[in-house]
Amino acid sequence: MTDLDLLTRTLARSVKHWRAVRGFTLDVLAARAGVSRGMLIQIEQARTNPSIGTVVKIGDALGVSVTTLLDYAQGPKVRVVPAEQAVRLWHTDAGSYNRLLAGTEAPGPLEMWDWRLMPGERSPSDPHPAGTVELVHVTAGELTLTVDGTEHRVPSGASAALEADTPHVYGNDGEVPMEMVMAVSVPPVR
Template identity: 70%
Template sequence: MSDLDQLTQSLARNLKHWRGERGLTLDTLAARSGVSRGMIIQIEQARTNPSVGTTVKLADALGVSITTLLDYEQGPQVRLVPPEQTVRLWSTSTGSSARLLVGAERRGPLEMWAWKLMPGDRSESDPHPEGTVELLHVSAGELTLVVDGEAYPVAAGTSATFEANVSHAYRNDGEDTVEMTMAVAVPPVR
């Protein structure tokens, strides 16, 4: 399946899901978003690949992020996203591109971190507040992600997300340096 086919299928599935979740008819979503009813039907049936602007209008009308509309369906507590399952949003003939690695729908503070773990090193974390989500992408080496006592190997090029309200740790069990980018989404204080 091509990147474009994958993007079209993800958008169709997620648009249907969130429209249903919000209890919106096609006509209501069309009125809220400024996107025609016919275009919404085509998107939900995976018969068209809309512009980024149209996708943003739909996301705004549904009250979700564009990441939520383009990302694969959420699964278990820990979701690994191998390189072949990432979604390329756009690319140019000269080689520029944007790729959605992994996303989660949350409100509140969001932090992005650059990590480097040398061979044999580890970092442990106590549980964060309920609703905290961490997202990470390993760019070099192989990370061992431990969530609630279960270890997950995360190879270079792979992304992951998990609910961080349980104990978790990052280990480098290999012989190469691990480099990763991590984002932390903390729920707002109520």
């Protein structure tokens, strides 16, 4: 796949994702961005490579940056944040601290879950509504996160963010219990 193909597919996925998160129809986004509905359809189907001006208009209308729309380094569905990349925002000499483990742009209801999976166990999940995102932080063991058939290893101390509108499975392929904290953000019904 060429860089241009990757960029075109990334833009298609991002525009569809953020349009769903914002609850915009094609017509609403077209009106807000000043871009034709036909152009948006071509972009969402990865059939065109729009000008940067068009991408800026769409990003502005969705309330996200061009970087967010074109960030193909994250991959199509999952971004794993290694433990050493967590950002320590505050600390004291006595040893207190907080760390930003992982984040994502998402409005609507937010749930936090505590999970424990014993060795060899799996928990499959059907796709959630479009725009649903999940954040997981593994506190013990190793999570095998399978999204759209692709496995991602998330070791203890690491975090991951995923778009949860596709089939996904939480698994423990290790020999010790896996424990994680999970936050789920579902877009509001509009």
